[in-house]
Amino acid sequence: MHSERPAEHDEMLLEERGDQGILRLTLNDVARRNALSDAMMARLRETLDRVAEDESIRVIVLAANGSAFCAGHDLKEMTAARQAPDRGRSYFSRLMASCSGVMQAIVNNPKPVIAEVAGVATAAGCQLVASCDLAYAARGARFATPGVHIGLFCSTPMVALSRNVSNKHAMEMLLTGDPAGAERAAEIGLVNRVVPEADLTEYTMGMAQKIAAKSGMTVATGKKAFYRQREMSLAEAYEYASNVMVENMLKRDAEEGINAFLGKRTPQWSNE
Template structure:
């Protein structure tokens, strides 16, 4: 295990990388330091062939409280009132969220506590999310005069417009069951089974061809931004390339021959 003050990292024998936010004192806020650590961690995970799936978990009662407001407030002391600093932090945070989406490895959020503002954005940016049924979610910026505009990007790509706008306009906290109904998380489970449930899903995904998973994840996010005809053209081209891959030939052959496939991730 590699560890530091705010982020823990553990890669198991099945290729599941567990990243754990470990700044409970600050409610695992996305401080500048935390954002840098996360960005580095996802960059390394994406290029490490030993990593097959990433689980993003957290220690403490809060999964992630969003940006560190004390840190942001301190930035106002600059001559420009904080404009350059705020722009840099928002770009850094947006880069981390996009790094999760563009990471070729599937990313699962394991949400054990409250996820608010950019913390809710963090959950929404992950490919999958399993939450304890005691977890809660909100985009509460409107309570402090700051609309959650960047969390809105990830949120609006996970739930319907009206659900997203309700969260953004009211700032209300919602429970895990409601979040599951809305599609913000995949499922809500008892806290004592959260890690077990997340691990089971991670292991199931890790058993697949990593080439196939990377191909599919990339195509999913690419086609989502296209028109319907363009999406079908793009997906068809991806399928052709995928069919020519060694693992697709092996997987189809194994299915026909009724045997377990032997992946080589190529």
């Protein structure tokens, strides 16, 4: 049985390293529905920054224990901050900066980050899913940006959401606050695929293993280029991507990969 006390700092994010360079990070503050509390965000940011420099890690899987993947910000912490003389302004500013930093640490991480969502992901929790490179959900998963119900528009979750789904689908979630089921989330592009809950971890880890088998250099190059070119004009994007391709072609792994393909053998990656 899970404790009703908030998880200790070292226990709220569990780390499990696999043999193939896959790191499973599991949100484990079940009593607070894995809320993005100050402590949780600090732990996530520290871990993501550390793993970004770890060459032995190829892929990160972000999962959660309990019925909620992540319930968003800790509203009790936010309410307590209102007692300050500035009514919480400085705290709220730090909170939003911290949350934005975590989301950007996922996008900017050279390792692909995969969300494994078996429960509810609301507000900043939905933002967390949208910020990951890939996301797979159990059929019972639910996604929502419900801030509008409590007078707090989900403006920062909007940033990640609007970069994953079309404007009208994003606005519908933001303006109504209504939850989207897993099938609907897949339909609008918030998650990649829906699988039975009993198969979710096996499926997600299978996808992680498939990616981990690729050249780490190639994957990191591609992830960085994907997010950078997306914000450019068409002409700028092609110029940038062409330069990336040239540099990529000159890397050892590209030479090895092409030679292996032509020689009908398995490539031996050096990640260079």
